[in-house]
Amino acid sequence: MPEIPNINSRDAKLKEIIYDVEDFLFNENNSSKKGLEHLCVCSGGTTSSCAKDGFTTLDLRKNYNKIDLNIESNLVRIGGGVIMGDLLNHLQKHNRSFPIGLSKLPGAGYILTGGVSPLSRAYGLAIDNIESIKGFLGNGTFIYLKKNQINPEKQLIWEALKGAAPFFSIITEIELNTIQSNPIEVIEGFVNLNELSEIIKLSEEFPENISLQWIYAQKIYIYIFAELKNNFEDKRTEEYLMLLDKFPSLEKKFFENFNKINFFPKELNLYELNANNHSEVISLLGEDLKNDIPIFIKCLNEIMDNKPNNSCYIASQQLGCKTKKLNHGSSFFVHRKSTWKPWIYASWKKNDLQEKEVALEWIYKSWTKLKRFYPNIHLAQLHNHLNSHEEEIKLAFGNRMNELKTLKNIFDPQGILPPL
Ligand SMILES: Cc1cc2nc3c(=O)[nH]c(=O)nc-3n(C[C@H](O)[C@H](O)[C@H](O)COP(=O)(O)OP(=O)(O)OC[C@H]3O[C@@H](n4cnc5c(N)ncnc54)[C@H](O)[C@@H]3O)c2cc1C
Structure with a gap:
């Protein structure tokens, strides 16, 4: 098989x-x-x-893996089984790009669940770049919906497909806006907790073409990602990036395009690709930390002190600016005010149920501690097999939960797709 x-x-x-x-x-x-x-x-x-x-x-x-870029409209049509690395490779041949996330491995699930990219502050979430969608609702009805051509009775479906599609549909094709591929400057390296605290403070003032991502595994690694566009903006970018010159361990690197960047260096020893382990991850959402940065850093330190094994990490990516805007229309990514998306990761040896229990407990305890800073959920992973599922969907869809339940009842009446 x-x-x-x-x-x-x-x-x-x-x-x-x-x-x-x-x-x-x-x-x-x-x-x-x-x-x-x-x-x-x-x-x-x-x-x-x-x-x-x-x-x-x-x-x-296998059968939904086509990628077709229209070089006149710069719209790309991708199958529901396309992975983001293949999309980026294809677009790069035509000097185009797309706000994919920190890994090239995720597929359409990345787009349908929102899609937070280091480029999102400038270009919005992945869902904000959807032009049209083809697929089947859970009751077998074929759908084809195109932005700005949606009749009123399909409006709710269109909005829910952007953020909650997996619960009531199977998407076979997505048409996306592409963006000009530009060079990227990255400032990266290991930092200590005090430095992280200072860098988070600086980043909350970044313009839209710069974003911070950090990961605290056994050590802390940061990436400041800046898209370079034109001389005028680049001058301003350099002014912001100069503020980072005082951190001696950080290195400046230039990349021809987004495609050339690989996040998370081997030195972090991440367990994500360890074939002997199983893992879970919970993604949170919240706003700028501002004056809470010192308390947050203290809390982060406590959480990492209590990690049950070396696989555990907390990481975060920055959104905000364009992701706060609703000019792409309403969607089921409801927490538009969010500017940070941290995630909590833990893994355990495949068949070790006791270790699994301990690791999950650490995830839940850490989540509870982080809630005061990041009260909402980004439902990037479906957890209907975990006890946290109900709370996660409530915190992910907020005041649109009832609409989602109604859509699920009408369009997936037999429950052939993942339960809410
Ligand atoms: C290494 C790594 C880095 C990541 N970085 C980011 C990041 O930077 N930003 C971010 O926002 N997220 C990120 N994610 C999270 C990722 O985007 C989500 O977990 C996403 O759901 C994965 O999609 P997939 O298609 O790869 O997964 P799959 O396991 O194939 O799919 C996940 C679920 O999505 C649903 N689904 C997928 N495709 C379809 C479809 N065509 N139609 C209907 N339902 C579908 C299904 O219910 C499926 O079970 C990252 C994940 C990993 C593993």
């Missing part, structure tokens, strides 16, 4: 793997196990929900 490329799912004892969206998926008879067994959709295959013991996986990577 072909493999699902995720270390959490590779050894899952799948019921079946299918490659096409076929009619039988939506048959009435499929409802017999309502609520217990849903279809696992796999695009990039980077989350633990793309394959599970006893479940069927719809693997979109």
Whole structure:
């Protein structure tokens, strides 16, 4: 049986793997196990929900992997099983780019769940760059929706597809805006906690073409990412970046384009690619820390002091500026005021249930401590197999939760897609 490329799912004892969206998926008879067994959709295959013991996986990577850039409109159409690295490679041939995240591995799940990129402060979230969407609702109805051509009864579906698509649809094609590919300057290196504190303070004043991402694993590593556009703006960028000259361990690097950057150096010893481990991650959202930076740093220190094993880390990426704007229309990424997206990661040896329990407990305890700074959730990973699922969806969809429930009831009445 072909493999699902995720270390959490590779050894899952799948019921079946299918490659096409076929009619039988939506048959009435499929409802017999309502609520217990849903279809696992796999695009990039980077989350633990793309394959599970006893479940069927719809693997979109084989038959929904086309990438087609229209060089006149600069819009690109991608299949629902395209991974972001392949998208970026294709676009780069035409000197175009897209605000992908910190890894090239995620697939369409990255776009459909919001999509926070180091370029988001300048170009919005991935969902803000969607021009049209094709796919099937959970009841088997084919949909094709195009921005600015949505009739009123489809408006809610369009908004919900941007941020909550996995709960009620299978998306086979997405049309996206692309952006001019520009050189990138990165300032990166290991820092200590005091330096991190100072750098966070500086970053909360950054203009939209600069963003900070940091990761606290066994040591702290930071990336300041600046898109270089033209001489006038670049001068201003250099003025901001000069403020970082006082941190001796930071190195300045220039990249021809976004494509050439690989985040997270080997020296961090991250466990994410360790085939003997399983893992979970919870993503949070909150606003600028401002005067709370010292308390936050203290809290972060406590959390890291209590980590149960060396796999555990906390990281954060910066959004804000364009992601706060609603000029791309309403969506189900409701926490538009957010300027930080931290995430908490832990892993454990595959079959060690006790270690799993301890690691998850650390994630939950850390989440509780971080809530005062980051009260909301970015539902980048579906956790319907975890106890935190209910709270996560409430904190992810906020006042749009009831609308999402209604859509789920109408368009996925048999519950063939992941439960809410
Ligand atoms: C190394 C790494 C770095 C990351 N960096 C970022 C980042 O910088 N910014 C950010 O926002 N997120 C980031 N993420 C999170 C990532 O974007 C989400 O976890 C995303 O959901 C992964 O999508 P996927 O297609 O790879 O996963 P999969 O496991 O294939 O899919 C996840 C779920 O999404 C749903 N889904 C996927 N495709 C479709 C489809 N075509 N139709 C309907 N439902 C679908 C399914 O329910 C599926 O189970 C990162 C993840 C990893 C592993």
